[in-house]
Each structure stands twice: as structure tokens, then as C-alpha cells.
Amino acid sequence: MEHPLSIYNTLTRKKEQFVPLHEPHVGMYVCGPTVYGDAHLGHARPAITFDLLFRYLTHLGYKVRYVRNITDVGHLENDADEGEDKIAKKARLEQLEPMEVVQFYVNRYHKAMDDLNVLPPSIEPHASGHIIEQIEVVKEILDNGYAYVSEGSVYFDVERYNKDFKYGKLSGRNIEDMLNTTRELDGQQEKRKAIDFALWKNASPEHIMRWPSPWGNGFPGWHMECTAMGRKYLGETFDIHGGGMDLVFPHHECEIAQAVASCGHEAVRYWMHNNMITINGQKMGKSLGNFITLDEFFSGNHASLTQAYSPMTIRFFILQAHYRSTVDFSNEALQASEKGLQRLLEAAANLDKLTPSATSSVELGGLRAKCFEAMNDDLNSPIVISHLFDATRAINSVLAGQATISEADLAELKEVFKLFLFDILGIKPEQQAEGGNNEAYGKVVDMLLQMRIDAKANKDWAMADKIRNELTALGFEIKDTKDGFEWKLSK
RNA sequence: GGUUCCUUGGCCGAGUGGCUAGGCACCGGUCUGCAAAACCGUUUACGGCGGUUCGAAUCCGCCAGGAACCUCCA
Numbered sequence: 227m228e229h230p231l232s233i234y235n236t237l238t239r240k241k242e243q244f245v246p247l248h249e250p251h252v253g254m255y256v257c258g259p260t261v262y263g264d265a266h267l268g269h270a271r272p273a274i275t276f277d278l279l280f281r282y283l284t285h286l287g288y289k290v291r292y293v294r295n296i297t298d299v300g301h302l303e304n305d306a307d308e309g310e311d312k313i314a315k316k317a318r319l320e321q322l323e324p325m326e327v328v329q330f331y332v333n334r335y336h337k338a339m340d341d342l343n344v345l346p347p348s349i350e351p352h353a354s355g356h357i358i359e360q361i362e363v364v365k366e367i368l369d370n371g372y373a374y375v376s377e378g379s380v381y382f383d384v385e386r387y388n389k390d391f392k393y394g395k396l397s398g399r400n401i402e403d404m405l406n407t408t409r410e411l412d413g414q415q416e417k418r419k420a421i422d423f424a425l426w427k428n429a430s431p432e433h434i435m436r437w438p439s440p441w442g443n444g445f446p447g448w449h450m451e452c453t454a455m456g457r458k459y460l461g462e463t464f465d466i467h468g469g470g471m472d473l474v475f476p477h478h479e480c481e482i483a484q485a486v487a488s489c490g491h492e493a494v495r496y497w498m499h500n501n502m503i504t505i506n507g508q509k510m511g512k513s514l515g516n517f518i519t520l521d522e523f524f525s526g527n528h529a530s531l532t533q534a535y536s537p538m539t540i541r542f543f544i545l546q547a548h549y550r551s552t553v554d555f556s557n558e559a560l561q562a563s564e565k566g567l568q569r570l571l572e573a574a575a576n577l578d579k580l581t582p583s584a585t586s587s588v589e590l591g592g593l594r595a596k597c598f599e600a601m602n603d604d605l606n607s608p609i610v611i612s613h614l615f616d617a618t619r620a621i622n623s624v625l626a627g628q629a630t631i632s633e634a635d636l637a638e639l640k641e642v643f644k645l646f647l648f649d650i651l652g653i654k655p656e657q658q659a660e661g662g663n664n665e666a667y668g669k670v671v672d673m674l675l676q677m678r679i680d681a682k683a684n685k686d687w688a689m690a691d692k693i694r695n696e697l698t699a700l701g702f703e704i705k706d707t708k709d710g711f712e713w714k715l716s717k
Numbered sequence: 718g719g720u721u722c723c724u725u726g727g728c729c730g731a732g733u734g735g736c737u738a739g740g741c742a743c744c745g746g747u748c749u750g751c752a753a754a755a756c757c758g759u760u761u762a763c764g765g766c767g768g769u770u771c772g773a774a775u776c777c778g779c780c781a782g783g784a785a786c787c788u789c790c791a
Contacts, residue, residue, distance in 0.1 A: 257791075268791045397786075403719050404787070470791035500791070507783065512790050546740075547730060552784075559729045562741035608731050612739035626756050687750060705754050
């Protein structure tokens, strides 16, 4: 099997040829959402980035097991509610069972992902369903001497670990700097050093998410679930681990330490990180309170939005930037994406209207190869899209009767569009109208436009313009063609 | 303060030592009863100052501005 794909490995800070450990199988783990609120635009970025990777690896012929977790046990909050995790806090506020909160937001997350045409992962494990596995890893680390028990909690001994291995290799930190700069946090006296991190946390009496363990009732530490679940489903060593750049430190750094401390070697071969989405130049994030949820984008119901943006517009917007660049949100940028996407989808639809000629006057110029080349270069989706726009011009020229295309070239274009636009980039044509009475409704529009044709035949321009203007005002896009007319809903 | 990174035309956004990225917007033309869509064409660029080089937006240095992480975060 060839290995055409290069990906940027955060660990080495270089693009590397991707060669799976157990070809043709690929193991891929991506940090999923903490389900204590609705998914926002920031959550769409990794989901779409790694969906692109999942789709592409599959197209290259790999058999991919894609694991994306659901974090439903915690992560402590840093505000006044000391020691209470996010899910538990939300549950108390809403007087619900924690798992009820989890289920509610998982359902909504799935819906949003489905709208974005993000394929479901192969396995979507819940942290709460893998407490036993996590306890086992904690035990191993304790047995190997890289952790200590303190007041019912277990902490990772970073200094001890750093004597045998290097802590900080992923994020480029060294332990001396961190010992000097780590801030004092909420009186964690039970930790020996500020840089030590929790493997298992003792639960205070009011803490409602808790499980029995050898160290008392509690819950797993912040980074343990990915180590335990990645190993369970992908093995002690697997190919790809992905997530947002903001997880590089401490989350992924701690995962590396946990893996090495428990089984003596690293688990992950390629670390991949998507960059952030910014708003006014700043990261869009939960803690900054500057996020816009996906549902708000889809409905347009947010003060910062001048209109609604469809899921495909959001997807296309994200794919128009390379995944390692920040992408800045603005209404202008989103509107540009919306129009560009429409143009591409229109061209894709136009392919079925083209009549082939004996020869081509348009030059495809190795379109398919160029698209593969771009994908192989660390998933350069913006370049793929630019090639598709080039093809769009060719398609429209033929449609306008200003160029010709051969049967073979037409077939090639159809295949390339299907392969790249729909299968790999994961764009799907958006539904034009909803409801069960589409046929009758369409016929009414046809009838109005037929009346307009009649008016035009009588040179009754006033009537012709009135029909067109009013339909336009209602959101229809009217085109006159040589045979009559075409229409569609403009959004 | 430490670590890492960024600064491209009106907006978004690729790229990279010499060859038009692309999209959106704008302008001119073709088409049209007029439009819309489409096609053709044009315009606007690589933060500042130095250096390396035959040649730098691309490499190096300094400066300015900005960001992420160092605390839950995609």
C-alpha cells in the first residue's frame, strides 16, 4: 500500500509521512465534547477537521477505527464552586440526574453533528462508563512509582516522572520553568508540587458524581479517560490522537505521561491539533463567554449574527481555512462562504445539464491529481476548494455555450466533484424546501412564472417585473433562460 | 514573566526563495425588454527596519502589533 498522506505531527513539529502501525488498520482517537452545554462554533472545528481526516483515510483504503469520547464526568470548574464538576453543577442547578443532563446534551450534540454532515465515529465511549478501566490505569501508575496517594486522592508525581522521562515534550515546556510560573490554585495542599495533576479525586460529600475506588469514593482525574479508553479500544500504541490546540497543555501532555508511566512507552504516534476559531481576534470559548452556539448560527438567533447560516455554510467556512490556522468569524466572511458554496453546488448540479462535444476546449489540467496532492499535504482543504472553483469556471463556460467538453472530461468532472466535494469534504446539497406539499407549492411557482412568460410575450413589462420582484422579495431567485425560466429558493 | 505561534490586497484566506492561488466585494464588457445568474476582462498585497542572495512576501536579525497555552476550555 502506498502512503501518500503527510500530516503535521505536533510532537515533532514537522509534516511526516503517515504510515499506520498495522496496515491497513488505522486507530484514531479524538477528544470529544464535555456535555454540559450546547455545542458552539468552536466545537465544530475539531469535529469537521477530524471528520475530513476520517473520510480521507477511508478513501485511501484504510480501515479506520475512529474513537471520539464523550466527557461526562467532570473536569473541575475554576470558579467559586470548588471541587464540583461541571456536569454535577449543572445537574444541581437544574434539579436533574447528572446522566439526564448528559443525555440531553449528547442528543443535541449528535443532532448538530448530523446537521454538519459529520459522520459518527466508530466508537463513542463515555468516561462514566469506563471508571473501572481508569482505576486500573491509576493503579498501574501507582505500582510503577509515579504517583502518590494523598487524602483519598491520587496525584501524578511529575518531578519523579521527569527524572526517568521527559515531561513537556509535546508542548515544549520544561519542568523548571513550570515550577516557577505555575500559579497557586485553590489551596491544593494535598499536592506535593503545583505541577502534579490528579489521577483520582476524592469526592466531597456533596459531590453527586462519585464511584468507589481503592482510595475511597471519588471520580477520575481530568486526563485519565482518554488514556484508559484509547488503550481499551485502540491498543497500547495507536496511530493518531487529535484535538484542539488548547488541549496540548496540559491535557495531552498529561496523557503522554500517564501512558508512559503506566505501560512504559508512549501510546500515540501522530498528534494532530486543530487551531481555534476567533471572534474579534480572540478565541471563541466557553470561559470567555464569547461563543455562539451552532443552533444559534442555524437559526440566526444571536445579537452578533446578521442572518442565519446553514450547517453546510458553517462546514464550508471551516474547510476554507487550513485546520492549523486560526479562522476569524465575521458575518462578512460567513456570507462570502455562503455564496461561494452556492456557486460550487450550482456547478455540481450543472454537470448534469451539460451536453458533451467531440472535444474539450476546457482544460482540466489534472484536476483529480491536484486535489489529491492538496489533501495529501496535511489535509489542505482550502486548496482543494480552489481547484474545484477552477473547475466551476470551466463547467459554467460550457453551460454558457462558450466552451465545449468531451464525454470523458465530463465524466471525470462528475467523478471528481462527487469524490472531493461530496465524499471527502463532506458537503451535501441543502434541501430547498420542506414539508409534504412540495409538489403543489412548486407548481404554483411554476404557474406564476408561466404567467410572467405570457406577460413578457405581450410586452407587459410592468406585470412581468411585478411577478419577478415579488417572488424575489419572498426569497426566490428567478432566472430567465432561453427556453423559459428557472427558479430556486435563494436560501 | 515562561513556552509556542501569527501579521498577505476592501473582507476572508492559500502559498512560498524567481512562475495568476481561490472565494466574496468593487469596476468595465457580453448576454437580457430591464434584471438575475453566468461568462470575459481589469484593479488593490505580502506589518516596519536592516541583512543573506543574481533575486525574498518566502531565509536570518531587530522592532511594532496580535494570539494561544501556562487554570476548565475545541
